[in-house]
Amino acid sequence: MASPNDLQFQEFEEAAELLSADPGASTLSMSASNTSTPAAATVGGEDVKLDLSEDEEGREESSELLGGQKPSGGFWTFEYYQSFFNVDTVQVLDRVKGSVMPLPGRNFVKHHLRSNPDLYGPFWICVTLVFSVAISGNLSTFLSELGNPSYHYRPQFHRVTIAAVVIFVYAWLVPMGVWGFLTWRQGAERQIGGYSFLETVCVYGYSLSIYIPTSVLWIIPFEWLRWTLILVAMVISGSVLVLTFWPVVREDTKAMAVATVVTILVLHTLLAVGCKMYFFQTAVHVPTTFPTSHPVPITTATKAH
Amino acid sequence: MAAAEEASRPFAGLSDVSISEDIPVEGDISVPLGPSTRRDEEFSTLDEPVKETILRDLRAVGNKFIHVLYPKRSTALLRDWDLWGPLLLCVTLALLLQGGAADSDDQGGPQFAEVFVIIWFGSIIITLNSKLLGGTISFFQSLCVLGYCILPLTVAMAVCRIVLVGGSGTVSFAVRLVVVTASFGWSTFASTAFLADNQPPDRKALVVYPVFLFYFVIGWMILTFSPSQ
Numbered sequence: 001m002a003s004p005n006d007l008q009f010q011e012f013e014e015a016a017e018l019l020s021a022d023p024g025a026s027t028l029s030m031s032a033s034n035t036s037t038p039a040a041a042t043v044g045g046e047d048v049k050l051d052l053s054e055d056e057e058g059r060e061e062s063s064e065l066l067g068g069q070k071p072s073g074g075f076w077t078f079e080y081y082q083s084f085f086n087v088d089t090v091q092v093l094d095r096v097k098g099s100v101m102p103l104p105g106r107n108f109v110k111h112h113l114r115s116n117p118d119l120y121g122p123f124w125i126c127v128t129l130v131f132s133v134a135i136s137g138n139l140s141t142f143l144s145e146l147g148n149p150s151y152h153y154r155p156q157f158h159r160v161t162i163a164a165v166v167i168f169v170y171a172w173l174v175p176m177g178v179w180g181f182l183t184w185r186q187g188a189e190r191q192i193g194g195y196s197f198l199e200t201v202c203v204y205g206y207s208l209s210i211y212i213p214t215s216v217l218w219i220i221p222f223e224w225l226r227w228t229l230i231l232v233a234m235v236i237s238g239s240v241l242v243l244t245f246w247p248v249v250r251e252d253t254k255a256m257a258v259a260t261v262v263t264i265l266v267l268h269t270l271l272a273v274g275c276k277m278y279f280f281q282t283a284v285h286v287p288t289t290f291p292t293s294h295p296v297p298i299t300t301a302t303k304a305h
Numbered sequence: 306m307a308a309a310e311e312a313s314r315p316f317a318g319l320s321d322v323s324i325s326e327d328i329p330v331e332g333d334i335s336v337p338l339g340p341s342t343r344r345d346e347e348f349s350t351l352d353e354p355v356k357e358t359i360l361r362d363l364r365a366v367g368n369k370f371i372h373v374l375y376p377k378r379s380t381a382l383l384r385d386w387d388l389w390g391p392l393l394l395c396v397t398l399a400l401l402l403q404g405g406a407a408d409s410d411d412q413g414g415p416q417f418a419e420v421f422v423i424i425w426f427g428s429i430i431i432t433l434n435s436k437l438l439g440g441t442i443s444f445f446q447s448l449c450v451l452g453y454c455i456l457p458l459t460v461a462m463a464v465c466r467i468v469l470v471g472g473s474g475t476v477s478f479a480v481r482l483v484v485v486t487a488s489f490g491w492s493t494f495a496s497t498a499f500l501a502d503n504q505p506p507d508r509k510a511l512v513v514y515p516v517f518l519f520y521f522v523i524g525w526m527i528l529t530f531s532p533s534q
Contacts, residue, residue: 078436085437089510120438124515131522138529155414155529 084119084198092121099206102240108206109199109244117198122205126171129212133167134160136215137279144221159279170271171208175200178245178264185252195248207240211272218280226276234272238265366390369449373456373495383446383499391452394459395424398523401462402530415526423526427519428452435504435512442503451516454496458520461488462527469532481528489524493517 073079098112106112138156145151179200195203214233218226241264249257350358366389399420415423432447440447465481497513504512 082437082439085434085439087511088507090507092511120434120511124434124518127515128518131518131525135525153529153531155526155531157415157419157526 081119084117086116087118087120091116092118095121095206096125096209099209099240100236102236102243104243107244107247108203108240109195112206113199113202117196117202119198119201121209122171122201125205125209125212126167129208129215130160130163130167132212133215133275133279134163136219140219140221140280143219163275163279166271166275167208170267171204172201174267175204178204181260182245182248185256186248195244203241203244207237207268210237211275215275218276226280230272230276234269237272238268241265241268362387362389366393369453370456373453383442383450386446386449388445388449388452391424391428391449391455394452394455395421398424398455398459398462401459401466402526404532414530420526423522424452424455427522431515431519434515435500438508438511439505440500440503440512442500447500450496450499451519454492454499454520455523457488457491457495458485458523458527461485461524462530465527465530466532469530473531485524485528489520492520492523496520 095112098106098108102108109117134156137159141156142153176197179195179197182195182200210233214229217229220226242261245264246257246261249260251257252260365385365387369387369390399417402414402420403417428448428451431451432442432444435442435447436444461484464484468477468480468484471477493513493516496516500512500516501509
């Protein structure tokens, strides 16, 4: 019987066309293959689609239903957390690429996450960044003191602890604040869209991935190069965040929207510049432990950047 | 009725097949009688000398060390996991990393507790990661494998300390770099040889990368060890 197959195929094409026109729309379509009788096939041949993008609560429900993202079990079961790690290697690499090369039209959450946010990327990118910043900082200090005979190499392992605290606080508490603020504004102003907490953490985590190669390149001891690199990294990383949050914020009053985006960018800048200044000082101030008879200071001039 | 006869006709050929009495039937269906306390006595280790108890565990640990040094895809390490080996290696590595430059102030190398925390919490986090990604290995088996595969790095640390006795110039640094890099590669290769089979195929890289990072950090701690002068 060719007719149910034809109807079914046509329906899929129509759905695909509508979906490509509006990728944000949620769709729900029932195929005619469920119906066994030919009489019902004519009814099933119609395109049953629910476009829920105008309905805010409906959108929340449908994204939960369609994304397959509803965590199974309570938060005390293992399967609950397993649903946050439902990614393949290819997907993680694709998300990292998307965060490193942001294109103006592409919203990171819509295009790359596609309602499947994961915790693998943010966590391991943060861990890698902690170690790359600490190790690169140590190496750059060593290279800058290479000609200095009085310098004795020290591993400076305490920097790992400091880097870990700073980066994890930034990557997990700031998204919590941003998400809480946006949800509050969304509730007050009746706006559509808005991201779940997991998606916000995901965006922040993946946006930090550009800093990993940047921190390795900061070993090269030229100041102009370091400042160029940090500017490039901040532009790329900041634009990922701006492109993600601007569509959500733009329906708000102009002042609030601009203030929100500016705050996000300022915090991001503080992280980058703070890391650079603390971990990549060009000369280490060696304190004099014994009072010397000559008042000539032994320390080299510190160029704190 | 005709249909029944028709139906029975295909089976008509079987009517002259009979089970002959002279085909021997094998097997014994008798149940052994009597208590089997003899078997229990063989498994009781309460009466053996203490030396034998200790030697049995040491032999198991040594056997696993040999499996790490010559890693082939075997399940022996996974089947009888134990955590004595990882504890031994962790304590040895942490002790060897002591006595570094400026241990008292905070600019020096990792403290004893920091090494412990990194190794054990690192192993636990990697195990959780691989289980969350859908691995089928059990928690303690994974801890066991990750702990035992620190053996090449511990050997490298011992070699580095011996090299550092001779001097800490560029030559010694080059030698240490080569030794640590080789042992880091060996550790990563050995642990993935044991862990790789238990992962879903399109997520292997996601599981191997944290292991790589773990041994890289341990290798870094070993390489940057500088003796006090």
